Amino acid sequence: MDETFAESGVTLKFGIVLASKPGFARISLPDTDNLRTMWLPIAYPKTQDDECYWTYDTGEHVALLLDAQGEDGVIIGAIFSDADTPPVTDSNKFGIRFNDGAMLEYDRQTHTLSVTGVSKVIVEASTTIVLKAGSKVTIDSPEAQFTGRLQVDGLLTYLGGLEGGGGDGSKFTGRVDVDGDVHATGSIIDVAGNSNNHSHT
Template sequence: MLRFGIVSQINPVLAQARVSFEDDESTSFWLPVLQTKTLKDKFYSMPDIGEQVACLMDENSEDGVILGAIYSTEDVPVVTSEKQLSLNLENNSLINIDKETNSLNITFENINLNGNINHTGKLINTDGIKSNADITDKTSSMRAMREIYNPHTHTGNQGSPTSAPNKTM
């Protein structure tokens, strides 16, 4: 049977929770929280304590599964378009996919990526670029340009070489 209740306890290690049901003032045993993938690929998401959830329970409400959280009049969706897929966290971090504008928006204080990134298109940056490694374009690297620029001299007015630049790269 389908039942609606409020999460009263969670066990994040086992991906389980207990649910309080108002209709008969009972609390479930530990119930697994339904996940999208659990075998080779892993997906993990837990409801919050106090979150309203839908549960599929046996006829005695002794065993079942938490199907997922549901919105209410108090907890409303922050996105109201069927064209968007959105993850909004309580700390204002955000992942939003908009099918209408064909865009992905990510807002986090720090984003750590591990692996190669292949990019096609214009890169627009508004706050500088910092690299702990050499930067190379199709012609040369920043290191190679410094090796040429920093020691370079010119022929002075009387034919002798000038000194290297006062400011190096």
């Protein structure tokens, strides 16, 4: 007959991270005279075809399972405590906070996903990136740059002026209405010929 959990000698312990490396950590156990474990594996959601990784910090409070000899086991997760409290008190929020101030947060009550406190964001795809909003997309930045072709299928409206140059010039198909003066340093040509020096009587 298979032995029970109690008969196997497996115990639940709580300890403090002494040292860590990707996938493993060594733990100090305060309730056993600060016994130091060997390098123990950390349990992660996925470790084979898809991989999840997160290295523990020295001093982090963790829970672990150890065998009867205290030589082998697994770290099942980090836990909050009086010293390390949750960064939020709202139960509607899911979040990941980093020690440099960056935070990823989703509020299921307001349906808002926020990424704050970062200095650089890189989103890279081999084929296509689609941004879709039901009403509006706002880019609030002193400057924006597109390195390739830009196509606007709807109405293009600009309020701060328009300036351009380079390439083979500009081409418009359809009617162009100008409310104000037009200044050209070169010729203005219509189907009737050069019109920048003609006069009306």
